[in-house]
Amino acid sequence: xxxEEKNFFDKVYETVRxxxxxxxxxxxxxxxAIGSPQSARMVGxxxxxxxxxxxxxxxxxxxxxxxxxxxxxxxxxxxxxxxxEAEGVPVRENKVLDFDEYFWDPSAHLNP
DNA sequence: TCCCTGACAGAAG
DNA sequence: CCTTCTGCCAGGG
Numbered sequence: 001x002x003x004e005e006k007n008f009f010d011k012v013y014e015t016v017r018x019x020x021x022x023x024x025x026x027x028x029x030x031x032x033a034i035g036s037p038q039s040a041r042m043v044g045x046x047x048x049x050x051x052x053x054x055x056x057x058x059x060x061x062x063x064x065x066x067x068x069x070x071x072x073x074x075x076x077x078x079x080x081x082x083x084x085e086a087e088g089v090p091v092r093e094n095k096v097l098d099f100d101e102y103f104w105d106p107s108a109h110l111n112p
Numbered sequence: 113t114c115c116c117t118g119a120c121a122g123a124a125g
Numbered sequence: 126c127c128t129t130c131t132g133c134c135a136g137g138g
Binding site: 058068069 | 119120122
Binding site: 008049 | 133134136
């Protein structure tokens with residue numbers, strides 16, 4: 001069974017963990033997947049708290065424009081870009097190329 | 113206890 | 126088309 005009665009943050013962490021390698025998603029998509037489509041800001045806030053959690057690939061989470069908004073929080077400016085490109089996601093100027101093509105919708109993959 | 117900030121998103125002018 | 130503002134929730138000072 002899956003306990004979905006977790007806290008907002010835990011829901012975000014769990015959803016982000018479902019992101020497959022070589023795929024990316026947006027904060028708003030995650031927020032919507034957990035039932036709070038207007039809480040995209042909280043998603044980013046949750047990621048900030050998940051900094052210590054290796055199970056949370058925050059580098060696969062970008063804003064709705066495909067821009068690596070959180071790359072500045074990875075320590076090195078090239079860290080996030082390097083991780084994405086290492087997984088097969090082309091990044092250019094802090095932005096994901098063909099974002100729509102690499103975009104992965106969590107709400108479409110999560111089982112009810 | 114109140115005020116401000118924050119890795120976003122979407123609507124309005 | 127581009128700029129500006131609000132809404133959302135939670136945490137920190």
